[in-house]
Each structure stands twice: as structure tokens, then as C-alpha cells.
Amino acid sequence: MIEIKNITRKLGNFGLKDVSFTIKKGSVVAFVGDNGAGKTTTIKALFGELKLDSGEVLIDGQSLFKNNNLSKVAFFPDSNNVPLDIRVHEYLHYICAANNMDKNRTDLSIDNVYRLLELRPYKDKKIKELSSGWKKKAIMASVLVRSPEYIIFDEPTANVDVESKLYFMNIFKLLSKVGITILITSHIIEELQELADYLVLIKKGQIVYANDFDRKKEHIMDIYKKHMNEPIKDLNILRDLYRNKEENG
Template sequence: MTLAIETIDLTHRYNKKLVALDRLNLRVEQGCIYGFIGPNGAGKTTTLRILAGLLSPTKGEVRLLGERLTTRAAQRLVGYMPDFFGVYDDLRVWEYLDFFARCYGLRGARLRQVVDELLDLVDLAGKRDAFVQTLSRGMQQRLCLAHALVHDPPVLLLDEPASGLDPRARVELRELLRTLRDMGKTIMLSSHILSELAEVCDAIGIIDHGRMIISGPLAEVQQQLATGARARLRIARESDVVLALALLQRHPLVSAASAAAADPRALMIDFSEPLNEEQCAAILAELVNAGVAVSEFSARSENLEELFLRLTATTGQTNS
């Protein structure tokens, strides 16, 4: 299948010292929601601006749906929603979309049809005659997303689309993104709300210092980087804590074990490799057979936020 987005050794320098992107290689399949993750200054916004045709790379190549990027191709293939967007407060909602649709050459009945369909899609039909300045933050976000869709692009680039939204608005945005994916759109979005990305994205890429650390389907990335699962134990008798720690710290699969500061009977365990259910059961049985009364045992893998923090823990930040 032709990739929706592909970059080849993409490099961008703002000056001799500031390298925003350093030979970035990115591959996004068609019809997926791709989460682009990185700390502030990692190069996310620079990447999206290049993909949107708003910024020329210093070196490297960009392909959209197999077509080498040019300004005209980007305008035709991409809908871009920046992290800070301008709205015209003195326009009504339908006038706002009408204006941008005319910029793309839409006229007459087709123009009116597109405006009406987009208002329905983003659930703003009931606000069509309201002034833009009266809309809530979430409604303005949806209106700007409709603006990015006026020319029906196959690829959407969304820079921090959930920024500043309340929980209900984030849920509504998440459902809208799923609807757009079901319509065949490829969506690439950057975000710091990692729990939201885990729920909506099919694939993720983690970038730091302008370089891609890892990229791929979400489940595969989590599995590939699962260098150590974790478990939490609660010991019924405080007198058993020392024995439990001694047994765990000698276990070949345990890399670290310690008591929680807030609760000395709660033990946190890091394993040197992800454990299956039989291995967890064997460790629990070993503790019980040694006379340790265990009242709670819960194993878990790293979530997306923990994975991100671990991968970027040793790196600094640069400006993008």
C-alpha cells in the first residue's frame, strides 16, 4: 500500500546551532490515526509545518500518497490545523466556512452543500448563525477542524488539537477523529495528553531532539519497549515485609523491589522482562509458601505516559 505520509532523511536547521529535525524518517499508513509524541521543542510543529507546505526543509524529501511534496500538492492533499489558530470574530459560523471554501474555488450549490455538510459533521449546525466569538473553546476547535476539511483533503495534520479542552470536549473530539478515520482520512496529530492518544491512535511515533526514537502500531511499540513490567504487592502483616523484600530481591526476574514511602506494607516491584500469568503466579506462590501473607498482587505493563517519560528521561530539550 502507498504510504499516506513518508519523510526521507528530513532535516531542518533554523541556524547553524539550532537543528529542529535531524534526518527524520517517518512512515504513516493510509487510513490510520497517527500520534506524534515528543517533549516541547522536539520538532513536532516543525515537522507538521513542513508536511503542510508552510516550511521548506533544509534537506530531505517528503512524499504524500506517493507524490513528492510541492506547495501545490500540500494545498490539495493536506488539511492543516495549527496549535494556535486565528478566527474572525465578526463572522458568523457559516460565513467563516463559506469564506475559506471560496478560497478553494467552491461556488454555488456545491459551496452551500459543503458548508452544510461540514457543520453537520462537527455538530455545529445549530450554531450556524452564531458569531464565532461566542463559541466555546471546544466549538472553535471543531470549527477550525471543519475549516481544514473544506477542500476534502485525504490527509489531516492536527497540531495539539485537544489543547485547552475540557474533558467533555476532548471526548467529542476523539469521537470526531474516529468518524474521520472511518471516512478514509489519514490523521496525524501531535499531543501531550498521552492517555487520549492511547485511546484513539492506531500508531504512534516518539520524537526527541529532531530524531525519531521509535514508530509503529501502538501495541507493537509498547511490546517492543516493554523492558520491564511492574507489579504492586500489599503485605497483610508488616512483620513479613523484610522477608518478602529479601525473597524478591534475590529472584532472578526481579530487577528492583522496595517498599512504598506512603505505605510500608505496599511493595513496588520492577521485573527485568515482561512476565506472563504463570510467572506471576509462581512468584506469588513462592512468597506464600515462605509464609508471607499477601493480601494484594497486581501486575501491569507501562502505559503510554510512562513509556514516553522513560524514553525521553535522559534527553534535554531544543526549540522547534
């Protein structure tokens, strides 16, 4: 279990304020918020990329940043945050070496992710040469090759085609079935609705909702509307726009 406990960091006019929530072992956590709400900043804090003013991140009661605990957690980043000028096969070997995996485990793990993601025909291509969907699969391979206990996904299905989205959804469900803990950020609420069993909403650097989620009985959009501002407060403005068009037409 990962506990994010009262983490605070002031960043100019923005920051995180007493952000707290739990990533329960084996859960699928949907982390939802508008652009600039603090999702990416929170993830940076989780991986130690952000110096905190206060608060802590724990895993099974210990600091996430001690005793090699961070090796249990993998991050699926945006496509532009990986080395694009490297071949897929080289990238996977680099990831394995960086995580001190021996040769036998490396070879077996890479072979398995190639078969799982049907990636072998693209192993000698540079990541920048891949389409959006295959680029995401290469990043997925770099995550799964480590067999981590926790995976943090940042917009994993953004800008990919329908087939790739379905492929990824199947992988998320399989990971959940085998007990891998997932936190996923996405603006595609329908996908989160299908996967999540815990929901966290963040607004202006503060958690406004964090609770178990029953996807068969509850709807993320309903909870979102309840705890976030309505995007349009006065629909009369829209009516006036069209009334003016009719009067001047």
C-alpha cells in the first residue's frame, strides 16, 4: 500500500496543499482532475522528482525513497518523456540494466513483452519512427519488462487509435486480475469508469474526493459534477448569442 500523506509544495501561484490519499494494494485508482489541477505534480512528488515543503510518501509503512522501495513502482510517462532517438530493443535492454536485472531474466522478460504486445517486428525501429499506438506499446513494454508491483499510468491511451485503446484496456484488466496495483490519470472518463475501484479527484492542488468506487453502481461523471465547478455557470449567455444572431439575421 502506498500512502501519500499531507504532501505540500508551493510553486509560485500554484502548488500542492495537504494532498493525501491511499493507493491500496491490488486496486485500480482513477486520479482525475482538470489540466493544471496538480495530477502531474503529485506524480512527480510520488517519484521523488519534487522537493516537498512538508508531508511524506510511504509504502507498506516505510518511506518510498528508502530500502530500494522505489524499485517496486514503475511509471508510464507521456510519449515525449522517453528517449525518442533510441531503438526499441536498445531501450528495453537499457531499462533492464538500470534495474539490475540479470541476463537470463532480461532475455526472458523482453521476449515475453514482445509476444504480449506483438512488438517484435518493431524492435529495431527508433521510438521516434513509431506511430502513436506503437510508441505507447514500446513504453508499455519498458514498464512491464520490470514486472513492477505498482504502475502509475499518465494518459496511457491519449492519441491512439481504437484498436490500440482496446488492447490497452485488456492489459489493464489483466494486470488488475493478477494483483498489480494501478494508478491511472486520463481525460477519457469512459475508460476509467470501466476500470476503477477507487476514485481520487484533485482540484487546484487539493484533494476534494477520495473514496472506494463501485463502477457498477456509481458514475465518475456524477461524482465529478458534485465536487467540481460546473464549466458554464450561466447558459443565458449562450441563449443571448443565438438571440442576437436571429435579431440581426
